[in-house]
Amino acid sequence: MDDQTLRELKDTARRIRILTIDQIGYLGVGHIGGALSIIEVLTILYYRHMHIDPKNPGMKDRDQLVLSKGHAGPALYSVLAHRGYFPEEWLHTLNIGGTRLPSHADMVRTPGIDMTAGSLGQGLSTAVGKALGHRVDGINSKVFVIIGDGESNEGQVWEAAMSASHFKLNNIIAFTDYNKMQIDGYTQDIMDLDDLNAKWVGFGWNVLRVDGHSFPALDRAITKAKRETCRPSMIIMDTIKGKGAFFAEGKLSNHNMPFDYDTAKEAIARLEREAEREKAAAEKTPGGEK
Amino acid sequence: MSNIQDMRATYNDTLIELAAADERIVVLEADLMKASGTVPFRDKYPDRSFDMGVAEANMAGVAAGLSSVGKIPFAASFTPFASRKTYDQFFISANYARLNVKLVGTDPGVTAAFNGGTHMSFEDGGLMRNIPKLTVFEPCDNISLAALIRKSAAHEGCTYMRLHRKGGQIIHEKNTEFELGKGIVLKDGSDITLIAIGFVMVPEALKAAEELEKEGISAAVIDMHTVKPVDRELIVKYARKTGAFVTCENHQVVNFLGSAVAEVLAEEYPALLGRIGIQDEFGQVGTLEFLKKDYGLTAEDIAAEAREVLKKKK
Numbered sequence: 135m136d137d138q139t140l141r142e143l144k145d146t147a148r149r150i151r152i153l154t155i156d157q158i159g160y161l162g163v164g165h166i167g168g169a170l171s172i173i174e175v176l177t178i179l180y181y182r183h184m185h186i187d188p189k190n191p192g193m194k195d196r197d198q199l200v201l202s203k204g205h206a207g208p209a210l211y212s213v214l215a216h217r218g219y220f221p222e223e224w225l226h227t228l229n230i231g232g233t234r235l236p237s238h239a240d241m242v243r244t245p246g247i248d249m250t251a252g253s254l255g256q257g258l259s260t261a262v263g264k265a266l267g268h269r270v271d272g273i274n275s276k277v278f279v280i281i282g283d284g285e286s287n288e289g290q291v292w293e294a295a296m297s298a299s300h301f302k303l304n305n306i307i308a309f310t311d312y313n314k315m316q317i318d319g320y321t322q323d324i325m326d327l328d329d330l331n332a333k334w335v336g337f338g339w340n341v342l343r344v345d346g347h348s349f350p351a352l353d354r355a356i357t358k359a360k361r362e363t364c365r366p367s368m369i370i371m372d373t374i375k376g377k378g379a380f381f382a383e384g385k386l387s388n389h390n391m392p393f394d395y396d397t398a399k400e401a402i403a404r405l406e407r408e409a410e411r412e413k414a415a416a417e418k419t420p421g422g423e424k
Numbered sequence: 425m426s427n428i429q430d431m432r433a434t435y436n437d438t439l440i441e442l443a444a445a446d447e448r449i450v451v452l453e454a455d456l457m458k459a460s461g462t463v464p465f466r467d468k469y470p471d472r473s474f475d476m477g478v479a480e481a482n483m484a485g486v487a488a489g490l491s492s493v494g495k496i497p498f499a500a501s502f503t504p505f506a507s508r509k510t511y512d513q514f515f516i517s518a519n520y521a522r523l524n525v526k527l528v529g530t531d532p533g534v535t536a537a538f539n540g541g542t543h544m545s546f547e548d549g550g551l552m553r554n555i556p557k558l559t560v561f562e563p564c565d566n567i568s569l570a571a572l573i574r575k576s577a578a579h580e581g582c583t584y585m586r587l588h589r590k591g592g593q594i595i596h597e598k599n600t601e602f603e604l605g606k607g608i609v610l611k612d613g614s615d616i617t618l619i620a621i622g623f624v625m626v627p628e629a630l631k632a633a634e635e636l637e638k639e640g641i642s643a644a645v646i647d648m649h650t651v652k653p654v655d656r657e658l659i660v661k662y663a664r665k666t667g668a669f670v671t672c673e674n675h676q677v678v679n680f681l682g683s684a685v686a687e688v689l690a691e692e693y694p695a696l697l698g699r700i701g702i703q704d705e706f707g708q709v710g711t712l713e714f715l716k717k718d719y720g721l722t723a724e725d726i727a728a729e730a731r732e733v734l735k736k737k738k
Contacts (some may be wrong), residue, residue, distance in 0.1 A: 136482070156583075182646045194494075227494070241492070241521055242521065242522050247488070247653075248492070249492060249517075249521070250516065250517065250520060250521035251515070251517075253512055253517075255454065256485050256513055256516060256517045259481070259484075259485025259488070259489065259513065259517070259519050259613050260485050260486070260488050260489035261489060261493065262485070262486045262489060263485065263486040263487060263488060263489020263490040263491070263493070263495075263497075264489040264490070264492060264493050264560075265489075266474060266486065266490060267450075267489065267490045267494065267495050268491075268492035268493060270450070270471055270472060271494075273493075273495070289481075290482060290485065290513070291478040291480050292479060293482035294482050294485065294486075296477070296479070297476055297477070297479065297482055297486065300477075314494045323667075336730075364723075375663070
């Protein structure tokens with residue numbers, strides 16, 4: 135990944151993060167933690183890896199995303215608005231009665247959402263269905279899925295995992311948002327996932343492990359997963375819940391957190407100052423993260 | 425009767441015919457492909473048949489995913505597993521997402537026979553009736569089965585069908601026009617109306633009507649194959665005409681046919697009603713004949729209930 139691309143992705147991700155904090159802060163409460171931990175993966179998918187057309191959200195051979203952890207909807211709404219699926223003004227309608235942007239991802243209401251989700255554990259099964267359907271139709275596109283680590287407590291995830299490898303669905307590329315927290319506490323204390331890599335390997339998947347906030351690492355893993363010929367791929371992302379919002383980052387209370395709009399504005403101002411600092415540093419010393 | 429094919433064979437044959445004309449038709453099973461009778465479909469369309477193993481929740485989700493990319497999936501398992509084990513997946517991934525999944529529960533109610541209480545579902549229809557917008561139906565013979573599968577495939581939206589598997593029977597005239605949500609009058613009558621559903625109960629209702637005729641009681645018989653949406657117009661018509669009803673179902677009397685009819689009568693045209701069906705009981709093992717007697721599902725039980733209802737009429 136060249137420096138220019140990396141800088142652009144970082145800038146885009148920062149903008150998405152700002153839109154997400156603003157969106158939830160404007161309402162005053164929401165799933166900020168698990169939204170902010172997947173900003174990088176959403177950014178790299180929608181701005182670099184997915185074959186999509188915001189003008190034609192129903193395009194038959196598009197790549198699709200199943201946001202199985204549907205409560206992170208606001209992060210995806212920020213991406214879709216920024217990518218041009220609908221106006222950014224919609225973001226201030228989150229969860230207001232009659233809105234097209236409900237808390238959990240909803241394919242009926244929101245342009246660009248490929249699957250309804252929110253009852254945890256269900257997304258990977260639907261991705262298996264999409265991938266099988268594409269195979270029947272000879273459509274050579276990818277189905278991306280984002281699963282939560284807490285969500286991985288659900289038995290259905292593992293039924294779906296077994297079926298994806300049984301049907302050799304190399305057109306599925308899944309991610310686990312491994313931020314190590316769930317609603318009641320640390321995943322290790324509530325329901326320990328133990329060796330998550332070994333679990334997915336045991337289910338017959340191609341497993342990759344990355345820093346979920348590093349674009350070069352995500353890029354290498356996705357590129358590798360796209361080349362896989364006979365297995366579905368699981369990219370386990372080590373992430374930080376609430377990443378990038380000073381009031382939420384790494385806090386156990388950030389799952390569905392109230393915060394006022396002034397706090398959101400302060401967090402956004404800090405991100406904007408960070409952007410300025412990075413810009414100044416980049417002008418001084420070309421190069422950086424590879 | 426012996427030369428009539430199994431209901432499951434009609435299920436399979438109809439799906440093969442539909443699949444030939446419509447490439448969107450696909451079939452899912454959960455390790456009960458032989459039981460559901462869709463092995464010939466698999467042999468004919470191996471790429472469009474998916475055995476998901478013993479994982480019904482995943483099957484329902486996969487069916488939803490297939491529907492989301494334009495397929496029309498028919499997914500089957502025994503009634504308790506097709507309903508109780510898939511409820512949230514079918515509810516959210518398929519129905520709430522406004523997709524197009526055709527779920528099929530086989531061996532409804534007492535027809536689970538020797539599989540007993542774990543496999544004997546008297547509540548699946550009620551669970552399904554609670555899902556908004558869902559169409560819920562139970563064909564009583566091979567003719568209505570073939571016709572209603574076609575209607576289900578053509579219907580835009582999810583459906584749930586209770587499918588009798590083993591054995592077949594012909595009750596309807598060959599050229600009958602079927603429509604989801606429209607009951608069919610099998611026999612007219614003026615004293616009481618027997619509203620029945622399904623392979624086991626429609627013939628029992630017809631037999632009961634014959635018994636009653638001998639006593640000078642004129643009983644109408646309706647095959648109410650669709651419980652949701654139920655045919656309100658037809659119920660009201662017969663409320664005006666007979667003022668008395670017995671509903672007959674191989675299901676709990678709560679939240680399936682008996683409830684649907686009671687609701688329409690209470691709201692539209694109050695009339696006397698008796699309900700034949702399972703009275704708040706679990707399933708158990710036994711032959712079909714034993715179970716029908718034990719739960720009070722026979723023609724004699726229906727006729728006796730009709731007499732009781734008519735006593736109140738006087």
